[in-house]
Amino acid sequence: MNEHIPIDFPRGIKLTVKREDLLHPHISGNKFRKLKYNILEAQKLGKKAVLTFGGAYSNHIAATAAAGKEYGFATIGVIRGEELVNKIGDNPTLTFAQQCGMMLKFVTRDEYRLKSDSQFVKSLETEFGDFYLVPEGGTNELAVKGCEEILVAEDEKFTHIACSVGTGGTISGLIKSAQPQQKVLGFPALKGEGLADDICKFAPPGNWELITAYHFGGYGKITEELIVFINDFYDNTGIPLDPVYTGKLFFGVIDLIHNGHFADNANILLIHTGGLQGITGMNAELKRKKLPIIKT
Known part of the structure; x- marks a missing residue:
């Protein structure tokens, strides 16, 4: 299910979310x-x-x-x-x-x-x-094969495909199924080198790039700025985001838009990869730290 984000962006840029989180209530x-x-x-x-x-x-x-x-x-x-x-x-x-x-x-x-x-x-x-x-x-060859099925014919109109990155399996599938004219952008949720090499085990070099500036300190790390963004995004769109993966992805893409990274009229598809089950545990940790909790 593709869902257009009802937010005005500069220079004719459009954002659409593919709601992969809605595929199954638990196998998300x-x-x-x-x-x-x-x-x-x-x-x-x-x-x-x-x-x-x-x-x-x-x-x-x-x-x-x-x-x-x-x-x-x-x-x-x-x-x-x-x-x-x-x-x-x-x-x-x-x-x-x-x-x-x-x-x-x-x-x-x-x-x-x-x-x-x-x-x-x-x-x-x-x-x-x-x-x-x-x-x-x-992540293995069969996982990448499954992730190749995320993109369908109606997604060929997008100029960019953006997803969060953990072990590299999802982005590898997207790279293999994206059209030659599309750019695939990966937003790693963790610090550390070697991720590009892991992706190259499954997908060819070419129409993709890793954006490494939005990991917020590493895997499972979260700041109050990110929490505020996730909650504001939910209030504006009704789309819940998790703090480990999709929250960082959406924050990064929107920040890049406002910083002029994308050309005029870019048509960007964000892949919502789920992960919402982790919010309950994260909220318990946030309460202990006396920080705001994440809305769902």
């Missing part, structure tokens, strides 16, 4: 796209369980747990941070995942860094038995 946005072909592959291989990795408030963990419940396979979530083992009830994401039937295994941050190590994965197979492995964030 780009997670729906990333899991689609992975679920089909797991079923094809006769796998009864899916194992994946994520942090305390991971959209991917929540979506994988919901997919397991809906499509009838067991799910195992390897969670970063062993200190969380006795705090599940205080964490809405982990509580939801557990309620969907996901088995949670908490590991230290050092262990978590081994998530791509074959020996570590083998130890997980010894512990849990046979499973279908989905990487952290859900």
Whole structure:
């Protein structure tokens, strides 16, 4: 569903939101796209369980747990941070995942860094038995294939496609399906180098660019300025944004518009990748810090 933003922008620039967050109430946005072909592959291989990795408030963990419940396979979530083992009830994401039937295994941050190590994965197979492995964030070739389906024929009129970036799977799919005359802009939600190299594993160089100035301090970091923007945007449009991904994307695009980054009459499509499940946990943290909470 494409939704025009009812805000006047200078120089004839138009913004439209593709509401991927409305695809499914729990397997939301780009997670729906990333899991689609992975679920089909797991079923094809006769796998009864899916194992994946994520942090305390991971959209991917929540979506994988919901997919397991809906499509009838067991799910195992390897969670970063062993200190969380006795705090599940205080964490809405982990509580939801557990309620969907996901088995949670908490590991230290050092262990978590081994998530791509074959020996570590083998130890997980010894512990849990046979499973279908989905990487952290859900990004692999099948995930990129799913994300290629985000853009459809009616989207060919846009001059720019903009999305938030985590592990690079979503933008890779957009790059592969965008038209040659379109520019794909990625707004990383985290600091750190190497993201462009990760994207190049799945998508060719060319009609895309990473805009790295709007991570607000890194993954999961948020400022009062960003909260105010998200709430004002919701008041003006009725579109909720999450603070980790889409809030930073929308802030960045609108800031670039006002700073003359886009040509006159640019027609920009923003991909709303979901992630709204994380707002409850973020609001609890904001209350503890005596900051404004995010509206939904």
